[in-house]
Amino acid sequence: MNTSPLMLNDDLKNLVYQSISDAASLDTFSHTELDPLHWCSPEGKMLRSAIVYAVAGNHTDPAVTDCAAAVHLIHSASLILDDIHDSDTVRHLKPSCWVITGTNQAMNLGNFLFTSALKLLMNTQTDAQTRLSLVSKAVECIGHMIEGQMMDLHFSDSNRSSDYYMRCIRGKTGALFGLSYILPAILMGVEPTIRKTATEHFTDLGSAYQLSDDIIDMEGRKETRQKNSDILRGRCTIASCVPFVNEGLPTVINFMDEYLRTINQKALELPVIVQELSSEFNAMFLNRSSDRFYKL
Numbered sequence: 001m002n003t004s005p006l007m008l009n010d011d012l013k014n015l016v017y018q019s020i021s022d023a024a025s026l027d028t029f030s031h032t033e034l035d036p037l038h039w040c041s042p043e044g045k046m047l048r049s050a051i052v053y054a055v056a057g058n059h060t061d062p063a064v065t066d067c068a069a070a071v072h073l074i075h076s077a078s079l080i081l082d083d084i085h086d087s088d089t090v091r092h093l094k095p096s097c098w099v100i101t102g103t104n105q106a107m108n109l110g111n112f113l114f115t116s117a118l119k120l121l122m123n124t125q126t127d128a129q130t131r132l133s134l135v136s137k138a139v140e141c142i143g144h145m146i147e148g149q150m151m152d153l154h155f156s157d158s159n160r161s162s163d164y165y166m167r168c169i170r171g172k173t174g175a176l177f178g179l180s181y182i183l184p185a186i187l188m189g190v191e192p193t194i195r196k197t198a199t200e201h202f203t204d205l206g207s208a209y210q211l212s213d214d215i216i217d218m219e220g221r222k223e224t225r226q227k228n229s230d231i232l233r234g235r236c237t238i239a240s241c242v243p244f245v246n247e248g249l250p251t252v253i254n255f256m257d258e259y260l261r262t263i264n265q266k267a268l269e270l271p272v273i274v275q276e277l278s279s280e281f282n283a284m285f286l287n288r289s290s291d292r293f294y295k296l
Contacts, residue, residue, distance in 0.1 A: 004280055004283075004284075005050060005053075005054040005276075005277065005280060006045065006047055006050050006051070006054070006277070006280045006281070006284060007045045007046075007047075007050055008042075008045065008046045008049060008050045008053070012049075012050075012053060012059060012068075013042040013046060014042070015059075015065045015068075016042055016046065016049055016065060016068050016069045016072055017041070017042045017069075018065075019062075019065050019066050019068075019069035019120065020037065020040055020042075020069045020072065020073060020116075020120075021037060022120075023069065023073070023116045023117075023119055023120040023123075024036045024037060024040060024073060024112070024113060024116035025037060026112070033100050033101055034101060034105060034109065036109055036112055036113055036116065039076060039080060039097050039109055039113070040072060040073055040076035040077075040113060042072070043092055044092070046068075046072060048071045048072065048075055048176055048177065048179075048180040049068035049069070049071050049072045049180070050068075051071075051177065051180035051181060051202070051277065052064065052067050052068040052071055052180050052183060052184050053068055053184075054273065054277055055180075055181055055184040055185060055188070055273060055277075056184035056187060056188060057188075057273070058188075061187070062124070062125050063124045063125050063126045063187055064184060064187060066120050066121065066123075066124040066125075067121070067124070067134065067183040067184055067187065069117075069120055070117040070118075070120045070121050070134075070138060070183070071117075071176065071179060071180050071183065073113045073114070073116050073117035073120065074113070074114060074117045074138065074141065074142060074145075074176060074179070075176060076113050077109075077110040077111070077112075077113035077114045077117070078110075078145055078149075078172075078176070079091060080096075080097045080098070080106055080107075080109055080110035080113070081106075081107065081110040081149070082149070083096040083097060083098055083106075084098045084103055084106055084107065084110075085149065085152070085153060086233070086235070087233075097109060097110075114142055117138060118135055118138055118139065121134040121135045121138055121183075122135055126187065130186060130187065133186050134183055134186060134187075137179060137182050137183060137186070138179060138183070141175045141176060141178065141179040144170075144171040144175035145171060145172055145175050145176060146171075147171045148167075148168050148169065148170065148171025148172025148173070148175065149171075149172050151164070151167065151168040151171065151172070151236060152168055152172055152235060152236040155168070155235060155236035155240070160240060160241050160242050160245065161241060161242055162238070162241045162242070162243075162244070162255075164236070164241070165236055165237075165238055165241045166207065168236045169206075169207050169210040169211070169236075170203060170206075170207050172210075173206050173207060173209060173210035174202075174203040174204065174205075174206035174207040174210070175203060175206070176206060177202045177203055177205055177206025177209065178199045178200070178202045178203035178206065180202065181198055181199050181201075181202040181274075182195060182198075182199045182202075185198065185199070190271075194270070194271065197269075197270060198270050198271065198274050201263065201266055201267060201270060201274060201278070202274075204259075204263045204266070205263060205278065205281050207259075208256070208259060208260055208263060208281070208285065209281075209285075211238060211255075211256050211259065212256065212285050214237045214238045214239065214252075215238075215249070215252060215253065215256065217237065217239075218239050218249050218252065219249070238252055238255070239252060260282065260285065263278070264278060264282065
């Protein structure tokens with residue numbers, strides 16, 4: 001049995017989905033292809049929601065579940081919109097939302113899920129100031145994600161630096177990992193200075209997650225994708241950046257290793273729960289890689 005805190009069990013998934021159902025249902029489109037709940041079902045590890053529960057250490061507080069649900073709604077919305085931008089026709093081995101509903105309705109669904117996440121946080125069972133803080137951080141995160149996606153689409157020969165790439169993925173991927181930490185940290189009353197530093201750390205971990213995803217793409221191990229599909233489509237991927245475009249996979253692996261070492265060093269100054277989750281992330285990165293990758 002997998003006991004990793006980065007994977008939700010079925011009971012917690014059901015709690016999250018109940019919270020989502022309360023916030024994101026549309027009676028007009030219930031049980032149709034335009035039903036928002038159809039596009040945010042609790043599939044896979046639900047990694048970001050798992051971070052919320054792990055940081056909170058409390059699986060019974062409804063406010064924690066609402067935060068986990070809000071993170072999942074934001075993630076689901078981003079996947080719908082990403083598939084439009086990337087022209088990806090398959091998601092989780094099923095047709096992407098825009099393929100089923102058309103581009104315009106898929107955009108509507110993605111936007112609706114974003115607003116549903118904010119509504120959920122606005123109405124969660126805590127005091128008014130805490131609710132305001134939760135919503136503020138979620139709005140900030142969504143803004144960073146959109147900016148990162150804009151940078152991805154704007155990627156061109158004039159901005160192929162690794163710095164541009166890291167800023168891009170920090171927004172489009174890292175920001176939601178940071179939100180997954182800071183929402184429960186706010187609920188738990190974590191001291192603001194620690195909260196800020198730890199949020200940056202989880203944003204770094206999210207960026208590393210995207211880096212590992214790009215490496216998988218370079219290896220040709222993405223389901224339904226050919227090898228180097230992101231490069232062929234001209235997307236903002238590490239392999240298309242200077243100096244990696246001419247150096248190949250080994251140089252990218254070394255870059256990933258060094259980035260992870262830096263992240264792990266910073267984690268030593270953070271609370272125990274953050275260190276424990278960082279170790280879980282390292283184990284996950286090792287598991288995602290082929291045998292010869294990562295020297296940690």
